[in-house]
Amino acid sequence: MAINLAGIEMKNPVMVASGTYGYGKEFADYTDLNKLGALVTKTVTLKAREGNPPPRICETPSGMLNTIGLQNPGIEKFLKEAIPFLKKLKIPVIINIAGETIEEFAELAKILEKEKVVKGIEVNVSCPNVKSGGMAFGCDPDLVSKITKSVKKAVSAPVIVKLTPNVTDITLIAKAAEAAGADAITAINTVLGMSFDLKTGKPKLSRGVGGLSGPAIRPIAVRCVWQIAQAVKIPVIGVGGIMTSDDAKEFFLAGAKAVQVGTANFVDTEAAVKVAAGLK
């Protein structure tokens, strides 16, 4: 099951999804990380981000909503706190980044490329664009193109663009990323959702809306992967609601070259490793 994904050599096509596996360390007590195809770390930003107020999560039918708000210690601390552990791994490490401006994406990628352990950069364009009042970069093909171009110019490592499904036509965004030089596409990030607490009459999340993940979004993710795989030539990494290797196989049938396991890691600390084992 070994694959070469846009230049990244992986023993198997199963990675963990950004934000659901911390920086890897958190799962090391429970499972052998070296059995993963690759590890993708939680989004890191240039400056530290405190994240959103609680409550940040709630359960929904076969899924969960989250509004973590990209809490992370910022790149400087990330290099000190996360990289030493990641260096000990025998599998490729992909670092997921987000910027508040286009320039920040390139700056982050440049800093990270200096670390030998970093085998790829995953660009999270689902984060809010501070300059345009917080709308996600990933909803605008033009901005996705600009971000991709600037990151590609900054580094020689493979650049993977991770797309949001919260758009009318995801193929337009995927094509923009491909034309701008992206080496691969990850789809999908969480689906915008909302839930109310009947007892209080208020939304269950502090920010009202949040990102839906888990099995509930799998058909949406499979559909997005299928559409993108028809529209572009670069490899597509499928993510959304994968709990088992059978779930992963659906994504391969839709055209994915690799998959990521996210929310399932919370349910079973060995979920991702089991998905990989089940594909053999």
Next chain:
Amino acid sequence: MPIQEKAKILDIRELAENHFKITLLSKYISTNATAGQFVNVRISEETSPLLRRPFSIYNSEPQKELIEILFDVVGEGTKMLSLKEVNEELDILGPLGTGFEIPTDKKMAILVGGGIGIAPLLFLARALKGKIPAVYVIIGARDKKHLIDKKEFDAAKCQVLTCTDDGSAGKKGLAPDFMLPILEESKSIDKETIIYACGPKPMLKACAEIAEQYKIPAQLSMEEKMACGIGACMGCVIKTKSGYQKVCEDGPVFKAEEIIWE
């Protein structure tokens, strides 16, 4: 170091209406857990309920290799948990989180538990034996129906006081109020007193205020919705003086003066 394991259910019983105790066989967790830690329990193999549910370790007996959890049925997950049967296996993660600290320079401890918040306090009361000579336990509940049996605390040689909001059992009033007479009586040994509390947020806040007023340290067991329970998702934070901290890893037990109340 916590582990994920399948633990056999040795016993499950309904202690009062909608109030259950499960006894689990776990050599590892019973030998490694400290008071105030919790286990994250997978309720079902299906995708709903999806996420694990956290429960405090109520009792841990390393000689018998067992742990116990105490829970109220409040929703789908706890309903399903209450229907489990003896000899079934539960997929659990634990022991998780940072539990209660037990200082060596204290002479008196006051444990305050509201409703199901009493759960981590029995384990604590037992751990305090031989370390803090006088242990008071105040068990509060909404009404008689929700009041938890005090006999395990009696057996642990604690001085137990029970109260209900409506006076239908024990004294009438809120649990934190009954700390005051104990504190007033022992004013001279304030510096040697510590408060431990677990329960609904308003109760914890009241305990924090009393602790501040009397300048006594207090340790509070906090709750927040959890996804992973192991510090990976950043879902379970509360606001503290050092920023957002994770209930599952930095807590669930926090020093009262650290917490920023909303």
